[in-house]
Amino acid sequence: MRSFLSILRRDLKLSYRQGSAISLSLSFFVIVIVLFPLGVGPELNILSRISAGVIWVGALLACLLTLDRIFQADYEDGSLDLLVLGPLPLEMLILSKVCAHWVSSVLPLIIISPILALSMNMNLAGIWVMVLALLIGTPTLSLIGTIGAALTVGMRRGGVLLSLLVLPLYIPVLIFGVAAVEAATAVLPVTSHLLLLSGISLGAVVVGPVAAAAALRLTFD
């Protein structure tokens, strides 16, 4: 547990000190969302109809930008060798890095999303459910993403391959995340969608670290 927390603390401290990664993905997210009203036109009906999908897709893409750094930096400076040799099982090591990634790179996106939703003319009920759905669903993005990051660690241009590997796996989260928000704006029950989202997240907590650990072991053979 102590080792788990020490990695979490170090990764958070690092991403705070090297703020560029957070601000980059955050401004990417904002710009992508702001482009839509400009591209689609200022019709409020159309904007509010596409708002849920646009914000979720924006969040997926912004999350993707920071995924490759989960292991790459540690791999390049040799820290990964020493982390693997430490007392923590590889699965727990990965889980603590995923927690750090979610807090440092995804949580800021969720915090800023209500403002962006307002700019897309989403109603208040929709915004509440969207924030809730993002909180429940985005851990899956980090967890699945870490599998891709573990597979592409050590590749020179792994970023594009990482997107191709990971984005198709994000589809279920996207479908249920958007469905929850659309149900809320239409004043329909949202619990079933949110429960499905949490089911996916819980599944990813189990599968993600194990699969990523298996992928990471490949790089050490």
Add this chain to the structure above:
Amino acid sequence: MSLSVEKLVCIRSDHLVFEDVSFDVSAGEALWVRGKNGAGKSSLLRICATLLKPVQGDMKWLGESCFEDPDSYRSQFLYVGHQDALKSALTVAENLNFWAQYRGDGTIDHALSEFELDPLRETPTGLLSAGQKKRVNLARLLIIKTPLWILDEPFSSLDQSYIDLVKNQMDRHLEEGGTILYSTHQPLSLSSSSSLDLDSMVSQ
């Protein structure tokens, strides 16, 4: 014999690096792994640190196979590689504190003063010279006490006075009953050291 290695074969991307490498090192002994560039010194040390799997061969620590129970073996050694494993945004003390907490209990003060790093304590490691980084990296050896040290080129980018300092630390570790595997191009006189020449084991 604390560490005994039998008939290791290492193949990397279809190229035979070395075969039939066997050696024994006892407590209080050091083994100098020698060889030309590309002879497989780093590969051998990475195999001994379980970071690379040999194609064939076995390795035993105190009679127990290291590949069958890697976790208990991994708590027995520290590996210092070519790379510094330091985060440039963190200070020297923060970097070392992290490794101390990650590996369990350890205090960094003793290690900092032994490696003459006290003045650099609050300096971000991104601002350090290569030799200073190397010293920070080597200071991990004194924070977490393990019987086996695996050192890949521990003297690179150190000046003569610090080479002597590291050599003294190695001698002290041997006196305390530790074991050291190291590779270097510097001729070095440790109190008790045998050598393994990889050049004679490479099949052309």
